[in-house]
Amino acid sequence: MSSFIAAPQAIAGMSSGSHISSNECISEHDMTKLVCLSCGQTNRFPETRSGAAAKCGVCGDALIDGRPHDVDLATLRKAIRNDGLPLLADFWAPWCGPCRMMAPAFSKAAEALRGQARLVKLDTQAQLDAAAAFGIRGIPTLIGFVGGKEALRQSGALPAAQIAELAGRLRQTA
Ligand SMILES: [Zn+2]
Numbered sequence: 001m002s003s004f005i006a007a008p009q010a011i012a013g014m015s016s017g018s019h020i021s022s023n024e025c026i027s028e029h030d031m032t033k034l035v036c037l038s039c040g041q042t043n044r045f046p047e048t049r050s051g052a053a054a055k056c057g058v059c060g061d062a063l064i065d066g067r068p069h070d071v072d073l074a075t076l077r078k079a080i081r082n083d084g085l086p087l088l089a090d091f092w093a094p095w096c097g098p099c100r101m102m103a104p105a106f107s108k109a110a111e112a113l114r115g116q117a118r119l120v121k122l123d124t125q126a127q128l129d130a131a132a133a134f135g136i137r138g139i140p141t142l143i144g145f146v147g148g149k150e151a152l153r154q155s156g157a158l159p160a161a162q163i164a165e166l167a168g169r170l171r172q173t174a
Pocket residue numbers: 036037038039040041056057058059060061
């Protein structure tokens with residue numbers, strides 16, 4: 001997976017509708033996976049194409065769109081298990097002032113990190129099991145996941161630059 005993460009130029013060079021060029025040989029080994037954050041479907045595609053233009057085979061939504069998606073606990077768990085990209089989850093709630101304050105920064109970071117990490121939001125008020133499942137003691141809490149495991153955790157509202165910096169550490173872990 002490290003070659004995927006270390007090749008941002010492949011992402012920048014993507015154009016929509018581009019085809020796999022004839023001098024590439026895609027083996028099963030070079031496939032990567034991303035869970036659709038809209039419908040929960042696990043999608044597979046060639047690693048070299050980076051997924052920047054990949055769409056979900058079931059619902060048609062973009063798999064990488066640079067926005068934080070609201071997910072439920074089941075989708076989050078599935079993405080943690082399957083995703084070929086680092087995942088940064090914001091555990092928040094609508095009643096939490098600092099959480100709401102951080103929301104624009106989180107969106108900005110999601111756009112800046114497009115293609116490098118996916119950012120998701122989990123509403124702990126709507127998903128009552130989520131805080132207990134991840135041992136959340138205060139919100140907002142950001143948890144980074146790489147390769148199916150928790151790689152870092154940070155509580156308290158952060159500006160966009162620090163959120164991006166956290167995700168950068170995730171990429172080094174990957
Ligand atoms: Zn989908």
